[in-house]
Amino acid sequence: MDWNIGKVSVTTIFEQDLEGLVAIIPAAKRDAVRAIDWLAPDFADAEGNIDGVIQAFVIRAGGRLIVVDTCVGDDKDRRVLEAWHHAHTGFLDRFRAAGFDPAAVDIVLCTHLHLDHVGWNTFWTGTHWAPTFPNARYLFADVELAHWEAERATLATIDTDPNDHHLDFLRDQRQTHADSVQPIIDAGLADVVSTSHRICDEVRLEPTPGHTPGHVSVVIESDGALAVITGDSFHHPCQMAHPEWSTSVDADSALGITTRQAMLGRLAGTQGVLMGSHFAPPTAGRVVADGAGYRLVSDKA
Numbered sequence: 001m002d003w004n005i006g007k008v009s010v011t012t013i014f015e016q017d018l019e020g021l022v023a024i025i026p027a028a029k030r031d032a033v034r035a036i037d038w039l040a041p042d043f044a045d046a047e048g049n050i051d052g053v054i055q056a057f058v059i060r061a062g063g064r065l066i067v068v069d070t071c072v073g074d075d076k077d078r079r080v081l082e083a084w085h086h087a088h089t090g091f092l093d094r095f096r097a098a099g100f101d102p103a104a105v106d107i108v109l110c111t112h113l114h115l116d117h118v119g120w121n122t123f124w125t126g127t128h129w130a131p132t133f134p135n136a137r138y139l140f141a142d143v144e145l146a147h148w149e150a151e152r153a154t155l156a157t158i159d160t161d162p163n164d165h166h167l168d169f170l171r172d173q174r175q176t177h178a179d180s181v182q183p184i185i186d187a188g189l190a191d192v193v194s195t196s197h198r199i200c201d202e203v204r205l206e207p208t209p210g211h212t213p214g215h216v217s218v219v220i221e222s223d224g225a226l227a228v229i230t231g232d233s234f235h236h237p238c239q240m241a242h243p244e245w246s247t248s249v250d251a252d253s254a255l256g257i258t259t260r261q262a263m264l265g266r267l268a269g270t271q272g273v274l275m276g277s278h279f280a281p282p283t284a285g286r287v288v289a290d291g292a293g294y295r296l297v298s299d300k301a
Contacts, residue, residue: 001283005273006222008061008202010229011098015071015091018052018116018278019083021236025050027245028238036241038295043237043280050236052278054116056091057229058100059220062200065100066107067133068218068229069277070180073119077175080168084116091120092132105133107199110140111231111277112212113148114249115169115176122183129183138184141195141205144214148177169249208233208263210256211247217263226272227284233259235278240264241293264294 003010022028030048033039044050057068071091078084095102110118121138122129131138152174184190195207195216205216211232218229232247233256239245243260246253267274267287274296275284285298 001281003227003273003275003284005220005227006202006225008059008220008222008225008227010220010227010275011058011100012283013056013058013091013095013098013100015054015056015089015120016083016087018054019081021050021052021278024235024247024249025238025245026248027242028236032242033238036238038290039237039241042282042298050238051280052236053280054278055283056095056120057218057275057277058095058098059203059218061202061220061222064106064200065104066109066199066203067105067136068109069111069117069231070108070120070132072116073122073180075124076115076119076179078115078172080115080172092123102133103135105136108133108136108138109199109205109218110138110144111217111229112144112215113140113176113181114212114232115172115180117231117277118176118180121180129179131184131187131189134189136189137191138189139191139193139197139199139205140181141197141207141214141216142192143195143207143209144212144216145181145192147213148173148181152177208259210252210254210259211250213251226267226270227275228263228267228272229275229277230263231277233263234274234276237276237279237296240274240287240296241290243293268294 001012033048054071059066072084123132198204202222206219208217220227250256268289282298285296288297
């Protein structure tokens with residue numbers, strides 16, 4: 001899907017469906033989801049099962065080509081979800097089919113360093129992990145990178161356990177750093193930036209902690225138009241109706257709730273566009289107050 005935010009263009013590149021969202025958002029039980037009538041059919045089915053996707057955003061702004069979040073990746077050793085383990089998603093084919101050349105990308109930025117947001121930082125050559133976007137600078141938020149660097153000693157002691165989903169996730173995070181973050185650092189392509197870093201006149205980072213300590217969202221401002229790419233401050237539009245619905249993998253659930261409430265309150269009643277990193281199409285829309293919560297109103301069919 002494509003949007004114009006003033007002079008800035010934004011395009012989503014689909015990688016794969018996001019399975020098991022209800023396990024990530026425990027409060028999103030079917031009855032509770034069905035009570036949010038505007039979620040169907042785009043974001044939930046008639047039975048109340050919530051839908052999501054894994055996707056990247058490509059921004060053209062200020063003469064630069066910027067990729068936001070690089071999904072799960074292919075050929076990665078991931079045990080937490082079968083669909084992610086040594087996947088072959090066709091992502092790069094879709095990236096090129098949309099008119100983008102990996103070698104022409106100027107900036108890659110990761111809203112945070114979870115495994116489903118950094119995977120295509122690298123690709124498997126047959127012998128080693130190499131940068132997928134060889135001419136880009138990869139931006140890692142300082143607080144986020146420091147957090148995961150500090151966690152490496154703990155993660156090194158974790159092994160996979162078929163009966164413990166959380167342990168598998170942590171084990172995969174260790175592997176993620178090794179195959180999707182460290183190779184970028186070793187190649188000299190990483191820039192460690194503040195959580196409020198400005199990339200160009202139209203695009204900047206904004207700290208949105210809670211899901212992870214150094215989580216950022218991406219703010220686009222051009223010709224009076226505004227959009228925010230959420231990252232994982234939101235996983236699903238149901239969290240607009242219920243900002244208090246936290247995910248099971250939030251580092252600080254209370255802070256995550258505060259972050260969501262602040263973003264929704266800021267955008268509500270404006271023409272600003274909220275772009276959900278894991279939201280299924282139509283993915284983006286205006287924020288409208290709806291009872292005690294909010295709803296997403298999209299202009300796209």
